[in-house]
Structure formats: structure tokens, C-alpha cells
Amino acid sequence: MPAHSQFIPLNIAVLTVSDTRDEETDTSGRFLCQAIEQAGHHVYEKAIVKDDKYQLRAIVSNWIVSDQVQVVVCTGGTGFTERDSxxxxxxxxxxxxxxxxxxxxxxxxxxxxxxxxxxSRAIAGMANGTLICCLPGSTGACKTAWNGILREQLDSTHRPCNFVVHLTTAHAKACDSRG
Incomplete structure (x- = not known):
């Protein structure tokens, strides 16, 4: 799909997955929030969750059913330790x-x-018209993903294509069908 000629700001939720980090020590989540805002998008919500696949799945599920969230970026839990899920x-x-x-x-x-x-077991996918990206927990890896992939793919003016067309179309259809 073609790129838009105007920048379209997105609502992006950020989730840090960690058994040890809190708001003070969450440098990866803080970097992502700053990068999102600097790019002209909105941080819809930021959360930290223990590395528990059911708690993680519950939070992300709530965001993907929301008409307000177009993108979810998770950082952490992508390695090979027993708790990485x-x-x-x-x-x-x-x-x-x-x-x-x-x-x-x-x-x-x-x-x-x-x-x-x-x-690295970094992955991404679409769910209910929402892009979900799962990044490693290091701040360096978050910078790599943001600067090397996400910044352009979440920019509606990036050519020849970007994810914004898919995200805004899916959410517009969901809003129209709910009436």
C-alpha cells in the first residue's frame, strides 16, 4: 500500500517484561517512550510486568482489543533463560x-x-489490526530496533511502504463496525 503524504501520529503502548526492573531502572522502556514521543507519536500507556506469560498475554490482549492502540512494543523476555517467555x-x-x-x-x-x-528471539505480528513488536530487553537492542526498523515503518510518509496504512485502516474499520 502507498505511503501517506502527511505524518499520522499513532498511539503506542510500551510494555517492559522483567522480574527485576522498576520505573527507576527501566532504561529500555524509558528510551522507547522518549523515541516514540520524539517521532511525533503518543505513548498511550507504559507498563512493567513480571516475566509471566499469562500476565504478559493479558496486558497485551487488553491493548489489542482497544480501538485506541495501534502498536504495542514489548521489551524483554526474548532470550533463552527459563523465565524468558x-x-x-x-x-x-x-x-x-x-x-x-x-x-x-x-x-x-x-x-x-x-x-x-x-x-535474540525478537518477533512481530499483527493482531486485531494492531502491530505487536517484541524486542530484547537491553536498551541497545531497543535502539537498534527503533532506529533500524520501527522509526521508518511507523512513519506514514516512509516510502515505498509502511505499517501505518494497515494500522489506521484496520482501526477505522473496527470503529465503523461498532457504530
């Missing part, structure tokens, strides 16, 4: 997986951290 918690919610997201993230990340990028 973000991909398992979220992938089952996807209507469509964005296969290229994880591939591109690892490609860009390889330039920065070499083969260690194979330990």
Missing part, C-alpha cells in the same frame, strides 16, 4: 506474523554484536 506468550495472539521483522532485527544487530544476535 515473551515470544511464547505473544505469538499465539498473532493473526499474521511479520517474519521479516525478526530477520531484519538480527541482520542489523549482527553489525553491532556479531554472532551473539542468534540468541
Amino acid at each position: 515473551t515470544p511464547e506468550a505473544i505469538a499465539c495472539l498473532f493473526d499474521k506474523q511479520v517474519d521479516g521483522f525478526g530477520e531484519l532485527f538480527r541482520h542489523i544487530s549482527y553489525q553491532e554484536i556479531g554472532t551473539s544476535t542468534v540468541q
Whole structure:
């Protein structure tokens, strides 16, 4: 789908998945909120949740049923420790997986951290017209994903295409059908 000629601000929810971080120590979530606002979007809500797939799934499910949220960005829980469960918690919610997201993230990340990028299970998908992106928990990984992928793909003026067309169309249809 073609890009828009005007910038369309989106409502983006940010979720930090961590057993140890709080608002004071959540540098990844703080970076994402700042980057979102600097890009001209709105932080709809920010939350921190323990690395529990059911709590994580519940929060994200509430956001994807909201007509107010077009994008959910999760940071954390994508590694290989026993508690890392973000991909398992979220992938089952996807209507469509964005296969290229994880591939591109690892490609860009390889330039920065070499083969260690194979330990990233970054994923993205669409659910109920909402884009959900699951990033590693490090602030560096969040910067890589935002600067290398999300900033352009959430910009309605980015050509030749971006996700905004899909997000705004889906939410407009949902609002119209509810009347």
C-alpha cells in the first residue's frame, strides 16, 4: 500500500517484561517512550510486568482489543533463560506474523554484536489490526530496533511502504463496525 503524504501520529503502548526492573531502572522502556514521543507519536500507556506469560498475554490482549492502540512494543523476555517467555506468550495472539521483522532485527544487530544476535528471539505480528513488536530487553537492542526498523515503518510518509496504512485502516474499520 502507498505511503501517506502527511505524518499520522499513532498511539503506542510500551510494555517492559522483567522480574527485576522498576520505573527507576527501566532504561529500555524509558528510551522507547522518549523515541516514540520524539517521532511525533503518543505513548498511550507504559507498563512493567513480571516475566509471566499469562500476565504478559493479558496486558497485551487488553491493548489489542482497544480501538485506541495501534502498536504495542514489548521489551524483554526474548532470550533463552527459563523465565524468558515473551515470544511464547505473544505469538499465539498473532493473526499474521511479520517474519521479516525478526530477520531484519538480527541482520542489523549482527553489525553491532556479531554472532551473539542468534540468541535474540525478537518477533512481530499483527493482531486485531494492531502491530505487536517484541524486542530484547537491553536498551541497545531497543535502539537498534527503533532506529533500524520501527522509526521508518511507523512513519506514514516512509516510502515505498509502511505499517501505518494497515494500522489506521484496520482501526477505522473496527470503529465503523461498532457504530
